Amino acid sequence: MLVLDIKHLNKHYEHFSLKDVSFQLEKGYIMGFIGINGAGKTTTIKSILNLISMDGGEIHVLGKNITQHEVELKQEIGYAFGDINFYSRSKIKTLTNVVKSFYRNWDDETYRKYLKKFNLIEDKKIAELSTGMKVKYSLALALSHGAKLLILDEPTSGLDPAARDNLLSIFQELVQDGEISILFSTHVTSDLEKCADYITYIHDGQIVNSAEKEAFVDAFRLLNGTKEQLELVKDRLISYKTNSFGFTGLIHTKDFEPSPGIVSAIPNLEEIMIYYSRKEEAYV
Numbered sequence: 001m002l003v004l005d006i007k008h009l010n011k012h013y014e015h016f017s018l019k020d021v022s023f024q025l026e027k028g029y030i031m032g033f034i035g036i037n038g039a040g041k042t043t044t045i046k047s048i049l050n051l052i053s054m055d056g057g058e059i060h061v062l063g064k065n066i067t068q069h070e071v072e073l074k075q076e077i078g079y080a081f082g083d084i085n086f087y088s089r090s091k092i093k094t095l096t097n098v099v100k101s102f103y104r105n106w107d108d109e110t111y112r113k114y115l116k117k118f119n120l121i122e123d124k125k126i127a128e129l130s131t132g133m134k135v136k137y138s139l140a141l142a143l144s145h146g147a148k149l150l151i152l153d154e155p156t157s158g159l160d161p162a163a164r165d166n167l168l169s170i171f172q173e174l175v176q177d178g179e180i181s182i183l184f185s186t187h188v189t190s191d192l193e194k195c196a197d198y199i200t201y202i203h204d205g206q207i208v209n210s211a212e213k214e215a216f217v218d219a220f221r222l223l224n225g226t227k228e229q230l231e232l233v234k235d236r237l238i239s240y241k242t243n244s245f246g247f248t249g250l251i252h253t254k255d256f257e258p259s260p261g262i263v264s265a266i267p268n269l270e271e272i273m274i275y276y277s278r279k280e281e282a283y284v
Ligand SMILES: Nc1ncnc2c1ncn2[C@@H]1O[C@H](COP(=O)(O)OP(=O)(O)OP(=O)(O)O)[C@@H](O)[C@H]1O
Pocket: 013, 014, 015, 016, 035, 036, 037, 038, 039, 040, 041, 042, 043, 044, 187
């Protein structure tokens, strides 16, 4: 079953457009939504949450159109982000009382369970929480109203490696029984190597690829060779860098014919993002 189905989403701002964005997320999986700053991740997320109006396309969450069933679907969607600063002088317990009044499926027992699990103390003020704790608090709220789709916008930004690792393990645990699905936007791709099942890559408002993680990276090859060998493949490379030894460049696997001396390897997500975002720049 599809928990999220985005079809031909278009949104135009004066200097930026989402162009025909389409991708799907299956129930029970984690999807990493990657792209460099300004690529359109937050604009896509705001469209899913119906916080901005679309200029074209359709978004279905759990089989229902978000614009037609917004109130109902908001009960099923949990939104968490790395940087909550609202109500920062309030105590956790005060904010929770406000939030829970919006949700008909609020479950106090589940809420207590997650407070304990995440070591959150109700008498603490929001301002006193570390960044990791703020994300955990957002998650506790989302899970207590029975959210089935968690949308996490840069949830790991600003976290130290231990807090980040802890949070990634929590995400994996949450999807384990197949009921919860996670869309996780980030430009810290190493987080996704660990926990994502699917990767969707957006560049300049357009989806480059959306696929199962291994298939996603397998669609690219990172080539290394001499400057002479560069001449043989230059036209087919997405982009490349040269150094005193030769070149390193990214190519679509379908465009690569093995040639003697050119070493090819499967790139990691960061290499794909770096070389892809250099596509429009002058080769250096
Ligand atoms: N309300 C708006 N009016 C005009 N332009 C906007 C508006 N909101 C966003 N944009 C522009 O849309 C582009 C995409 O922004 P968006 O926040 O979706 O990117 P992002 O991928 O989330 O980036 P980041 O990783 O930096 O958060 C940017 O160039 C931004 O300036």
